Amino acid sequence: MIIREKSSNQVAIITIEGEVDLYNAKELKDILDDKMRKNQYEIVVNLEKVPFMDSSGIGTLVTAMYKLKKYHGNLKVCSVHGSVAKVFKLTGMESHLEVFDTEENAVLSLVEERESSE
Numbered sequence: 050m051i052i053r054e055k056s057s058n059q060v061a062i063i064t065i066e067g068e069v070d071l072y073n074a075k076e077l078k079d080i081l082d083d084k085m086r087k088n089q090y091e092i093v094v095n096l097e098k099v100p101f102m103d104s105s106g107i108g109t110l111v112t113a114m115y116k117l118k119k120y121h122g123n124l125k126v127c128s129v130h131g132s133v134a135k136v137f138k139l140t141g142m143e144s145h146l147e148v149f150d151t152e153e154n155a156v157l158s159l160v161e162e163r164e165s166s167e
Contacts, residue, residue, distance in 0.1 A: 052080055059163075060091045060156045066098040069106030077106065081113040081124075090122025091163065093155040097128035102136060111145050123147075123162060125155040 050067040061084050069077060084092055094110060096102070114124040127149040129137055137143055149155035 050076065052077065054080070056089075057156050058160045060093055060159050061089045062093045062095060062152060062156070064095040064098070068101040069099055069109075070101070070103045071105045074103075074105040074109045078109045078113070081109070085113075085116060085120070085122075090117050090120040091159040092117065092122070092124045093152060093159065094124065094126050095128050095152050095155075096126060096133055097130070099133055100131060102133045104136075104140070107136065107140060107142055111142065114146060121166070123159060125149060125158055127152045127155040 050065060050069060050073045053064040053066070055062050055064075063077075063080060063084075065077065081092065084090075092113070110124065110126065117124050125147050128151065129148050137146070137148065147155075147158065149158065
């Protein structure tokens with residue numbers, strides 16, 4: 050698994066390449082926790098290049114989202130497809146995590162939420 054970080058409009062964007070499973074989900078958790086320690090509470094996770102994600106990966110995302118909400122932040126997911134989309138649908142994660150078709154739309158959603166609360 051390769052994790053790349055960047056930002057746009059003060060939103061942290063984490064792009065993952067490769068499978069996310071029990072063996073490497075902690076690496077993703079550590080990066081998300083580090084963002085929160087640095088007071089970055091708006092995060093987009095791009096899953097375009099993730100062919101497989103198990104329940105530990107999904108659990109990591111959901112846990113981070115609920116932590117971020119405590120700080121009035123949020124986590125959005127984008128570019129979910131294939132078996133990952135099936136897992137999201139089967140586990141009902143779509144009702145917990147907001148999923149967007151593109152990174153730009155996910156970032157825009159967070160910016161709009163921020164501006165509406167100011």
